[in-house]
Every structure is written in C-alpha cells, then in structure tokens.
Amino acid sequence: xxxxxxxxxxxxxxxxxxxxxxxxxxxxxxxxxxxxxxxxxxxxxxxxxxxxxxxxxxxxxxxxxxxxxxxxxxxxxxxxxxxxxxxxxxxxxxxxxxxxxxxxxxxxxxxxxxxxxxxxxxxxxxxxxxxxxxxxxxxxxxxxxxxxxxxxxxx
Numbered sequence: 001x002x003x004x005x006x007x008x009x010x011x012x013x014x015x016x017x018x019x020x021x022x023x024x025x026x027x028x029x030x031x032x033x034x035x036x037x038x039x040x041x042x043x044x045x046x047x048x049x050x051x052x053x054x055x056x057x058x059x060x061x062x063x064x065x066x067x068x069x070x071x072x073x074x075x076x077x078x079x080x081x082x083x084x085x086x087x088x089x090x091x092x093x094x095x096x097x098x099x100x101x102x103x104x105x106x107x108x109x110x111x112x113x114x115x116x117x118x119x120x121x122x123x124x125x126x127x128x129x130x131x132x133x134x135x136x137x138x139x140x141x142x143x144x145x146x147x148x149x150x151x152x153x154x155x
Contacts, residue, residue, distance in 0.1 A: 003047060003133050006040045010136060025147060033140065040133055051126045058119040065111040072104035 013033060017026035076097035 003040055003043045003129050006036055006043060007133060007136055010036045010040075010140065014140070025150070028144075030144075033144070037137060037140070040137065044130060044133070047126055047129065051123055054122045055119055058115045061115045062112050065108045065115075069104045069108035073101055076100040076104075 010033070013028060013036065014026065017028045019026055079100075080093050080097045082093075
C-alpha cells in the first residue's frame, strides 16, 4: 500500500473518530492507528527503492543518449572523411557533419536535461511524501501521548 493511501486512511481514522463529550478530543482505536503506522513504516522502504530504480533508469537513459551522440559524431566524422575528394564536396560535407554534430549534441543535452529533471521531480515527490508522513506520524504520536496524559491525570 502506498504512503498517500495510508495517510488518507490515517486522516479518515482521525476525522471519523468519536468525540469525547465536553472536550475537543477524539477517541481512536489504538490497534487500528498502530496498524496504519506500521504499514506506513513498511511502505517507506518500497518508495525509496522505487526512487533508486528511477535514478538507475535516469543513468541508463543518459548513458544511452551519450552512446547515441557518440555514434552520430563518429558517423559524421566518417562522412567527412569519405567526401574529401573535391573541395566543394569537402566544404559541403564539413557543413553537413557540423550540423549532425550540433544536432546530436543538442539531442543529447535535451535528453540528459529532461532525464535529470524527471529524476529530480520524482525525488522531490518522494521527499515530500516522506516529510508529510513523518509529520503526520509525529502529530499523531503527540496527540496520543497528550490524550494518554490527560486520561492519566483524570484518574
């Protein structure tokens, strides 16, 4: 189960909890709350693994783009070498090869940039989700402790 769904379950548990009369407090089933917290703890490593896979895929995409660009550059150089017989053909070949090199470099740069942006966005999402989860867990733990202290002080 992903952490977003678990956070929604946790929120629902709190919102649907019975109110204690004459207070602003709610009663929550401890076992149900602890189960959601355990599930959240269990889902975090899976989301971290997913972000590692995304980073590995980004590296693979960048490496593939670099190989493709290198191949295009090599093809351009081969093309130039074959067209050195006449000066006009040489000039045209150099011009065409330069365009291919620029195109390959531009394509490689764009692919690398979009891969880095995508990986950054995924990591930002995972970071945000983990921060929200941690904040929610802390708030709920503090609420439980306060509730427990109040219950103990009434006795």
